[in-house]
Amino acid sequence: MPSSTADILAQLTGLVGPAAVIGAPEQMGNYLNEPRKRFHKGAVAVVLPSSVAEVQAIVRWANEHGVGLIPQGGNTGLVGAQVPLRGDEVIISLTRLDTIRSVDPAAGTMTAEAGVILENAHKAAEAQGTIFPLWLASQGSARVGGLLSSNAGGVNVLTYGNARELTMGVEAVLADGRLYQGLNSLKKDNTGYDLKDLLVGAEGTLGIITAATLKLFPKPEDYETCIVNIASPDAARTLFQLLRERLGGRLNAFEIVPALGLDMQLRHAMLDRDPTAGPSPWYALIEISRMAGGQAGLLQAAIETAFERQLIDNAVLAESLSDRTRMWAFREQMSEVQSKEGASIKHDVSVPIAAVPQLIAEGSAAAERLFPGIRPVPFGHMGDGNIHFNFSQPVGADPKTFMAQADEKLHEAIYEIVLKLGGSVSAEHGIGQLKIDLLRQVKDPVALDMMRAIKTALDPRNILNPGKMLP
């Protein structure tokens, strides 16, 4: 490594100019402060390349000097992958690589650089009559490179898949500074190992994604959206099965929220009015899309069948765009509202869909046994088996005391149930630094060895996001 911070700053400045290097800690706030404020290490520098060639130059330099690089996009990740772990790393921010290189609606592709904000990718797709169907709460700040590196999910995975499935090819700078030119617009290409899917979801540990070819889809003519009142997760599971049989790939979203989620949002005036049909133990937000010329009213017809089978108690269909927006706000504000209710403990987990009711029942019971009065708020992507199994502190408890007592124990209890059910301890947020120890405990050691072998093969000096993802 260069002998001092001053050396590093001087050398980086030599590569990309003074306007692209931040060395003063007090100017690094935007790059260090991640959403949940869990990680507090500083960085030696933040460097902001403006071109792929500059990224290559920086990586080549880092590899030569053994300097750890942390690729960063919109800094919205929830597991600390994009912020320092040791304190001696350089953050390489991709925010200036924000060109949408091409949009080709006929081919159904967009090529976007790593720094493109998701919402801008949405707009560019929609300007051409298409959609890029990766939708999630942080889309106003999350950027393409980070979304791909974390294999982001979101609310439309049922129909369109997660970030990996929405990506046709990537361009990435490898540890030695060479450029992997894997952009492509081919639906089929069996000429070698699947390097694209290896780089997607690798949290920047195998290469720095600089651009990607993304899949675009025809814009639906309309959406049909509803919130149904439902007695239990078990009934939700049966309803999901029915809808999947009736609607196949047109079922875009099936999200559940417990009564407490609505209570909290109404109490904190986060909704202008109740988007549901009235009090219920659980709600399911369901959405389907209709293509041009397609049949209208399919969701309503399916919901009527569900009534006949006594799967649901009540329902309300969105009758306007503002209804739909309010329904989705109700779902998307679930994370935010918890921060207004004191301390919370979160688990981004998945299980086979059939096991979701058991997960929620056993997890809630275990939490109540450990910490009487704790408030379970499991919500999210029931249709993917992916529940954000969150807990709010008991009313009136001291947040710090609660966290000190509950954090570790509750994690252990929930993850034990998840693993018993054949589930995953990180369904969509990844590993980063938050879940490194957990991964060591739960992951098949053979898989970990394969990961290590691949990491060593592609980044022998361990300069790409060192210490992240791999225990």
Next chain:
Amino acid sequence: MPSSTADILAQLTGLVGPAAVIGAPEQMGNYLNEPRKRFHKGAVAVVLPSSVAEVQAIVRWANEHGVGLIPQGGNTGLVGAQVPLRGDEVIISLTRLDTIRSVDPAAGTMTAEAGVILENAHKAAEAQGTIFPLWLASQGSARVGGLLSSNAGGVNVLTYGNARELTMGVEAVLADGRLYQGLNSLKKDNTGYDLKDLLVGAEGTLGIITAATLKLFPKPEDYETCIVNIASPDAARTLFQLLRERLGGRLNAFEIVPALGLDMQLRHAMLDRDPTAGPSPWYALIEISRMAGGQAGLLQAAIETAFERQLIDNAVLAESLSDRTRMWAFREQMSEVQSKEGASIKHDVSVPIAAVPQLIAEGSAAAERLFPGIRPVPFGHMGDGNIHFNFSQPVGADPKTFMAQADEKLHEAIYEIVLKLGGSVSAEHGIGQLKIDLLRQVKDPVALDMMRAIKTALDPRNILNPGKMLP
């Protein structure tokens, strides 16, 4: 390596018993003779393990002694991945691992061992009211392990994706004999590198797949199928675009066949009657599926719009299962019929969908310039940009002379056009040994280096299908 064939046979027999080892060359026919009879090297032995533990024992032994192992399933591959390259390898046939371990229609998953024949997987899925939507001409003999290792495509990729996208997890024996236990039924799991997608499509060079968790889908209530008469690939492209906008994910198949394909099949009495609406330069076979409760007649309505826009000249809708079967036979018999028309030269290529007409026009013209009288028969998965760009010899030419003169030159001409259009020289059949030299010429050298680094990391003694896939 053990010093002699006799040693190898003795040691293998010690591992799995005499009934599971074939040493006599005259008994190896089923394992050596691949569909196109292009590869003619013998093997030292064929070994037929009956359990995962036996596969592990064989691989451990091979790794210790530096013996090359060739994993083989139904022996239907078209690029020689599953047959010997050098002659000193042992074929490890997975045919006896043919248990369907579980079918779970509620979770939408099936766990099948590598040796399960695709058609049996279809039947097991359908017995539970679901489908496993990987359909291709060789489904009566192709097996799960080979289908995954070659990332097979088939006729329903538009809706359901190829083998990679249809696989949720794999179990595989690694080069050191350890078992990677990657079976899972999770729709979302971001706990590490995407090892599943690395093993799928690796042609057995990184591990031997022993089982897989496959995705099942609700069985459509009905299909709507038609063949349209269409003037040109360009009109077909426009029609595809229209249908995609109208039908979204319900459009299951969009296959094209030129007039010559129909002529040949009628001439050789491979169809009991003409499945089309009459003579046309090109035909498109189009199919959509309808879920329970869904609207009927959607395909007809879309086809009527295409008439109004003068995109098509005539069309016939399947009115019975036998109509549908005949239409599909017409498409599926395209490879077979060519063998009745003398020598043929084949290219399994893909380009961005928008470029398919240009590929067909330029490729046909180049072939005619090189070999007047040659008969282009480009057909296949237009909706995936994946054309089987085949050529039959001129009528009356001597097959051997034609192959000797044309094979190399025609490959060069076609691949040059494919690469110019940003395409792939192997869309779905893979690399094996057939396209090794080609891959060296056309693949990004950085990607090849990444592949080599991964191969060396996971199979340091190069015992897993040595010499295949990687130049």
